[in-house]
Amino acid sequence: MDLHAERIECAMPDGPPVSGMRLGPVEVFLGAQSGKFPDGNQVIVRGSDAMAVFDTPMVANRIATRLADADLVILGHVHEDHAAGLHLLPHVPLHVPRADVDAIRSLDGLRRHYGYSPGVVDAMVERARTDFHFVPRPDALAYDDGATWELGGLRVRAIHMPGHTAGHSVLLIEPLGIAFIGDIDLSSFGPYYGDACSDLGAFRRTLTRMLDLPARAWITSHHKGIVMERAGFSAQLERFAAVIERRDEALLAALREQPATLEELAARRFVYPPSFNDLFVPDVERRVALQHLEALIGSGRVERRGAHYAAMA
Numbered sequence: 001m002d003l004h005a006e007r008i009e010c011a012m013p014d015g016p017p018v019s020g021m022r023l024g025p026v027e028v029f030l031g032a033q034s035g036k037f038p039d040g041n042q043v044i045v046r047g048s049d050a051m052a053v054f055d056t057p058m059v060a061n062r063i064a065t066r067l068a069d070a071d072l073v074i075l076g077h078v079h080e081d082h083a084a085g086l087h088l089l090p091h092v093p094l095h096v097p098r099a100d101v102d103a104i105r106s107l108d109g110l111r112r113h114y115g116y117s118p119g120v121v122d123a124m125v126e127r128a129r130t131d132f133h134f135v136p137r138p139d140a141l142a143y144d145d146g147a148t149w150e151l152g153g154l155r156v157r158a159i160h161m162p163g164h165t166a167g168h169s170v171l172l173i174e175p176l177g178i179a180f181i182g183d184i185d186l187s188s189f190g191p192y193y194g195d196a197c198s199d200l201g202a203f204r205r206t207l208t209r210m211l212d213l214p215a216r217a218w219i220t221s222h223h224k225g226i227v228m229e230r231a232g233f234s235a236q237l238e239r240f241a242a243v244i245e246r247r248d249e250a251l252l253a254a255l256r257e258q259p260a261t262l263e264e265l266a267a268r269r270f271v272y273p274p275s276f277n278d279l280f281v282p283d284v285e286r287r288v289a290l291q292h293l294e295a296l297i298g299s300g301r302v303e304r305r306g307a308h309y310a311a312m313a
């Protein structure tokens with residue numbers, strides 16, 4: 001089947017329509033500012049027997065009528081911005097990667113998923129509840145790598161691609177070869193691995209596997225929306241992955257100036273620009289810097305001296 005993207009719109013009674021793209025039986029509605037966080041892109045897949053919804057970002061709340069007939073919801077991973085429309089579908093079966101499922105089943109699970117320091121994590125969970133309509137789903141069903149869902153003429157296959165979160169999975173629509181790649185979002189920000197459930201090493205391995213996906217169209221949760229050309233996807237993936245190496249280099253450059261503690265390094269900001277401030281930033285900077293340090297120690301480029309880290313010659 002040839003894949004041609006066509007523009008679609010969902011009319012709004014009180015403002016401009018929500019625009020999107022249709023790729024055969026797959027609709028992608030773009031969140032505000034091309035699905036930039038805190039919004040995201042909503043994917044709807046219609047088979048002859050069932051309709052599946054991938055994630056439910058903020059924009060889901062604007063196109064609720066389009067989601068009303070959903071037979072199942074599949075989350076590619078758990079973060080508040082991907083669960084912001086779940087409250088619209090409280091009785092629809094919900095499938096979540098096994099390693100992330102506790103984070104959707106309870107607020108305590110979400111706390112452990114973030115893993116920030118106590119005051120920060122409480123505020124972030126409260127923000128998930130108030131700003132992202134987060135409602136725990138104790139009935140969520142766990143899925144594993146290789147899980148499939150038959151929609152009638154279409155099959156969805158889960159491919160575990162961890163790192164962003166422990167459970168982060170690509171949802172591949174077969175036989176069309178359309179891959180929903182979630183928060184491997186090809187943004188200029190680069191890969192995010194700042195939560196307790198994140199893993200830099202796993203993210204690196206995931207990125208090396210992305211080109212092996214048997215796909216010919218890639219849908220991101222944020223920013224890019226739909227990428228239709230393999231060459232373009234490959235180039236964007238390379239730029240995205242290169243951010244990790246830039247963070248390595250920036251950290252090494254700081255340590256070449258002088259040995260530093262984790263706190264000193266985190267304060268120098270290797271993830272967020274100094275102009276961006278939010279309550280989770282110090283925790284994320286610390287978590288990211290520590291993972292880079294551990295990897296750099298592993299490859300012999302950094303050594304630990306008590307509380308300090310030092311660059312090797």
Ligand SMILES: [Zn+2]
Pocket residue numbers: 077078079164183
């Ligand atoms: Zn995420």
